[in-house]
Amino acid sequence: MKLALVLPGGVDRTGEYRVIPVFLALIERLARMHEVHVFVLRQEAAAAEWDLVGARIHNIGDGWPRARAIAAIRAEHRRAPFDLVHAIFSGSCGFVAVAAAKLLRLPSLVHIAGGELVALHAIGYGGRQKWKGRLREAVVLRCADIVTAASAPIIDSLQTLGIDAERVPLGVDLQAWPPLEPRRRDAARARLIHVASLNRVKDQSTLLQALALLAKAGLDFEMDIVGVDTLQGEMERLARQLDLERHVRFLGFKTQRELRPIMATVDLLVMSSLHEAGPLVLLEAALAGVPTVGTAVGHIAEWAPLAAWAVPVEDFAALAGAIQQALADEPLRLELAQRAQHRAMLEDADYTVRAFGALYSRLLDKAD
Template sequence: MKIALVVPGGVDRSGEYRVIPAFLALIERLARTHELHVFALHQEKRAASWQLLGATIHNIGDTRTRLRAMRAIRREHLLAPFDIVHAIFSGSCSFVAVSAAKLLRLPCLVHVAGGELVALHDIGYGGRRSWKGRLREAVILRAADVVTAASSPMVDALHALGIAAVRAPLGVDLRSWPPMSPRARCDTQARLIHIASLNRVKDQETLLLALAAVAKTGVAFHMDIVGVDTLDGEVHRRVAELELARHVRFLGFKTQHELRPLLESADLLVMSSLHEAGPLVTLEAAAVGVPTVGTEVGHIAEWSPSAALAVPVRDWAALANAIHQVLVDEALRLKLAERAQRRAMLEDADCTARTFEALYRRCLARRYTDGDSRAARTT
């Protein structure tokens, strides 16, 4: 097959910085047996192209991005026809993919992977905050041949909007994250880790309030916070105000290579997000034997209570209780880790690629069947 994959970015030519690991894992696997062209809307400011993991990357750039992306897909299609168009993320990506697919009379898949279905007005986040956004998503998603999402809560949200959807987790690459058996804690001080950009959606305020409550219980712990600071030091200042400086260390951005040993040495991943489709880091942690405690979003919600512990969003007291529960009950921590690892290994990056390939074939078969039916009716 010749596949057009539309993404917002995450495919930097370095293959290490400004990348989304799940994208790279999928690209590498699809490119092994298919001709894959990736149309990145905003990886770089200027239009350019490069090779990455066997695929051709077409960076569109910042000027008239959607129109130029559709033209780029059409231009490549005229050189040799695409079989299918696939968007990861809705919004601009799905608009480009569905519009190009309709123009070229091709089947189209859309994978909903971000905040397209939410409206968090207090922090200015989500694709459904305006009537224009809601209308755009309703029209585009209904025009796609198949809509997928990474976790059951996302699929349920799509179903609530009247959109049929297929669950398709973006799995972890087990070659980059070879599994490690869950291991007992070897230190009296628990090692916690939080991996996310410092921003409103990840809600580090709830995280820090929970940590302050855990500290008052007398449980010894240390927390590494990994991620780019987009809040101009606000989270760092809150650490000082809550007297958490001896418990918390900020490590900034880390590549996947740098992140792995940090996760391997952790006892517990803690996430406090207001919204997640995944997150992938929960799967990466599970692969190396580390369980997750977090808010009731994405995989954390669908895995709880057997393979993770989930609490309501913005509920710092419940998050503190869940962290404390896992840190004082080693048998529970190991049980969560073992069950999470089984889930992550069953739905790894290979499974993701197979799932999408099966959906491609189903779309093509349906398209050919419909075409044959129409031809029969006209004869």
């Protein structure tokens, strides 16, 4: 099979920086069985091509990327025909995939992986904030032959819009994240971690306010915050205002190789997002034997209460209480970790490829 995969980014030629690890795991596994061409809208500013994990990367670059991506797919199709077009993320990626597939009379599949279906006007986030975005999503999702999403809450959102969809989580590579047995806490000082870009949708202000409550309550803890700062130091300033310097460290971006040993030493992953389709770090933490406490979005809502602890969005008091209870009840924390790891192992990167492969076969059988 020759497959056109449309992505927004995450496939840097280094294979380590500016990458989305689950994308690489998916592409590498697909490329073992198929000829895979990845059309990435803007990994680099200038158009370029390179090989990565067995696939050919076509970087579209700046300047009318959607039109040029459609043209690039059609040009590669003329060299040797594609069998189908698959977009990870809707939005511009979904538009490119569906438009190219219609022009070439090919089946298409669109996977919802982010904020395509939401409109968080207060922070300027989401694919449905304006009428153009709502119209685009309506057209893309109704023209796609199959729509998938990573977690049950996103499936529910699609159903509300009248779109039938199938759940396909983007799983983690177990070779990159070999499962570690959940560990009992062996120190009085709790070790917490938060992994996400510092931005409005990840809502680190709620996280820091929760930590401030814990510090005032006398909890002995340290929190590592890992991720690129897109807010120009705002969260570090807030941490100082909340008198959290003794508790919180901002570590910046870490590669997967750098993150794994840090994750292996912590007691809890804490997430505070306003919206998630995942988050993928929940799966990585689970494989490292670490349970998650966080806001009720994506996988966190989906896995709660048996394999994660979920609290209402923007409720820093509830988040602080959940962290405190999870740390105070060691049998519960270990039970959450074991159940989370079991789920992450069942739905790993190999599972994702099998699920997408079954959908590809269904589309091609229908086309015949």
